[in-house]
Amino acid sequence: MTSRLHLETFGPVHALPILHYRMEFAHLVRQTVQEIRPDCIAVELPATLEERFLQAVRRLPQVSVVSYDTIPRSASTAAQNRTLHLLVEPADPLAEAARCALEQAIPLHLVDVDLDDYPAVQEFLPDSYAVQRLGLADYYREYCRATEGAVPGREDLRREQGMAFRLQRLAERHERILFVGGMAHVGRIREFYGQARTEPLGRVRRHDVRIFNLHPDSCGEVMGEFPFASAIYEMRRNGPPPERKDAAPSLRRRFNALELIAGGKQAIPEQEVMRAAVESSAGKVGASGEMPDRQRIHLRLFEQAARHYRQETGEQLHYWQKRAFFRFCRNYAALSGQLLPDLFQLLTAARGCVDDNFAYAFWRLAGCYPWQREEAEIPVVRLRVEDLWDQSRTIRFRPRKQSDKGRSGLRFLKRKREQRPGEWLEGFDDGSICSWPPEDIVIEDYGKFLRRTGIRQLSEEQSRVEPLSTSLLDGIDLRETIRNQPHDGRIYVWERMRIKGGVGSVVVIFDEDRRNRYPFAMTWLGEHEQESDMAFYATEPGDNVSGPGICRCEYGGLLLSYPPRRMRDVWQDPSYRGWGTKAEILLMAALDYSPDPHVVYAAARPPRSIFKRIAAGMGKKIVYIPLGSLSPPALKRIRVMHLLFGHDKREIAKDYIW
Known part of the structure; x- marks a missing residue:
């Protein structure tokens, strides 16, 4: 077993501590399944969601949303009900565990306790990219040391006792169990597993669980891993895709004279262009079988966005802009206690270090998830950040465009276009060349x-600076005067040489x-x-x-x-x-x-x-x-x-x- 894996073992249970919706841990789940060959997989989800959750897992790589309504105990009116949404996406470790179980015909069990009144818990966790460098053992040890004095909530204890009880029942029928659970719970589940337990109270059935297809426009806003990274993970899941031998298509295609003669003026769908960018990046973020390197994903995203930006605007990014971008990202991430920036910080750096046009191209590529469609066999839902989280951050792009003041706003649409292939070539019969x-x-x-x-x-x-003697010359030099005031006290003037x-x-x-x-x-x-x-x-x-x-x-x-x-x-x-x-x-x-x-x-x-x-x-x-x-x-x-x-x-x- 490689050094990056770390399992907490108790009885026949091999527990993998994970962070939810993190690509690095999804890769570790897949690696663990290949290493230990379990005869049973248990995940930290309630059994009341099993039918819809498995339906969503079978739809992967399409992203699904499992939704249900909760009723807090203190609720006095129906208006206090709230809807919870569970995203099922490829880079989530729980979805990856269930996917591996279905693909390899391994029994899958959802062992969590379903609670209606579970509070929203905000944890300040270390950057998941540290697993790429340190390995899971050191990462988990430092996490346990940092949270050693934390007092768990009552609901967390109920859930952990329930998961320990169900793992005890599974241990009676299986010899090698892989449990995939949150890093905050694995340690206490291990303690509860060694004690005699009874099943805690919780919901045993839900009748209002629904499944939706996530609208493509919502992917970049609500997915745990931004879509470009999730797409790269999905493409590398069974090995890196083959390299494209043909040139990558452009967002805004230009046509040369030979294409015009041949009538080759064909529009390329933007989705195809985006998918080509993801495919060309998937094979360059790590060797085959290795964990995708998030730092390289950011680099490839920047390079592909720069290529599309040049094709759209005709402007090329310079090395100093690239250096300023990644330096800004590093400093911004460090201020928030992370090793690498999130998508919001990347977009902020793109807008600040280049311009709004580049930031918009960066956003469109970062939000590209090729498998998602507006039409599906199940209902489609649009979600916003506010539907899943209590806090959100907003960034606006203002791409530059020619002012429409004093002219028709449809001037671009009135621009003349070629009526037939080769028509524009008829204008090249004059050998003289001039400018506009x-x-x-x-x-x-x-x-x-x-x-x-x-x-x-x-x-x-x-220019030269000297103490004031007989003339003010070209004016008083305030900087030199102030600098010399403590020890000199004289006024300095400067002269601009002609x-x-x-x-x-x-x-x-x-x-x-x-x-x-x-x-x-x-x-x-x-x-x-x-x-x-x-x-x-x-x-x-x-x-x-x-x-x-x-x-x-x-x-x-x-x-x-x-x-x-x-x-x-x-x-x-x-x-x-x-x-x-x-x-x-x-x-x-x-x-x-x-x-x-x-x-x-x-x-x-x-x-x-x-x-x-x-x-x-x-x-x-x-x-x-x-x-x-x-x-x-x-x-x-x-x-x-x-x-x-x-x-x-x-x-x-x-x-x-x-």
Whole structure:
């Protein structure tokens, strides 16, 4: 038996202490059944629910809800009745125990006592992920030590005495009994088992037990394990699924020219896309037969959500966002006394570290449970957190969308679409390529903003602070004055040095393209004095046809050089061959074509030191601006561009670009 298992043995009973609705303990149940080969399985549920509970277990992997009404003893009116709901889902240890019993034809017994007035008990339990690292023996020992002085309630004692009595009766007929019960009860059940007991009072029959199919929209809100994790557990239950050889489908599919010719414009159901994401993740959260690693599940969920986010918005998550996400999750979980975050904390981190669009994509994928359907052979019920628990937390997503002020709210629906396969390809008969003027205005304005930012940064770097003597210069430096007040008492002023010369070129690198994801490289000249010359590398235009003669591209990097109409094709210029990456070619061209002594370089990483020496030899200076210091929404806005094949497409472009 592996070290992760731990059983409390008394007589023929092998008791497995578990936490309810935790994936790690469901895996331990299955492992225990394979190890000890019991001839009887007992679970911590009342026999009054047996018929509906077994019906729900046979429906797995579909999630069912077993509901019944309770009548407290002190109730004086029917209005005080309350409805209890029991979720039967794959990652629950009790459901897994019953499932194993049915699959292997092992007798199953529900040995708990049915009480109407059992109070709601809130226990602060250690994170179940600790079992993955420590093993159940150390986990259970620390739990017993932490709860050693706790006084059990009267109802708990009745239930534990009743379970001990029924286990005594089962011991008379079976030689090896597996009992799956809550960690809070196993120790006292063991004590009561060694004493002579009588069956305690409790309900022996219920006539109002009902079973429902849980609505798919409720899965993410009420399931014990969030649906993505439960789905991975279910898929790995009989071994990891085979890896998909075909490319995973996209949430928002784009079509290239060949697909349009072949009429391959087919909508892919979102449920199929979500299931593919779960299947591709199921085989990467642990080796075959091992306990699924919850930490890896969170990683795979983040990566799949990032992929869908990029397909939906055209925006790629950067490494620093991923690092900030998991650091935020770690700290948030530590504040609540857990090792790993729950779904609410994951969503909060997704919204705070990226944006609402990513958080919404994260939520849709986390709530994906492929087997659940709106129609079933039994009634369907919608549940909310308030129906099961006394407390809940709310998070709202506000995905960004284009404002509808001053225009019809149905503008997106009025966007023109292809009437027949291949219609849009008829617009590519013009060999000239041009840009769309509204996008030119946006990117030129941002280039001017980067030029001002670079000059301001240089001025701040060369500013100086000195004690007040004869002039206030550019103003009082409060920080230096306060810092030196205790031992100096003088007032300090600062002077911003005036920078000679301006910025002649601006380089923005979104991606250094070390994997050749941006194969399309081009240089074009400004059409008038208010536009700059531009060189860029971007995605292939034919991969995303947006209209007749209109293609959508994403910049990997770009160069803006002022004044216009001076730049040769930098990609064919032999002077720049051998510099390696496309980003470095753009930087070399920026130094060459800049008439001013400063070149702004905005990228995730600073340029190599050799470029600073080359710039110094040319009498110029590179002003580096970290990409993370710039506004992400502004960068996302300028990163997308549209290529128009012919100037006549400018008149119709507004009908196809949204």
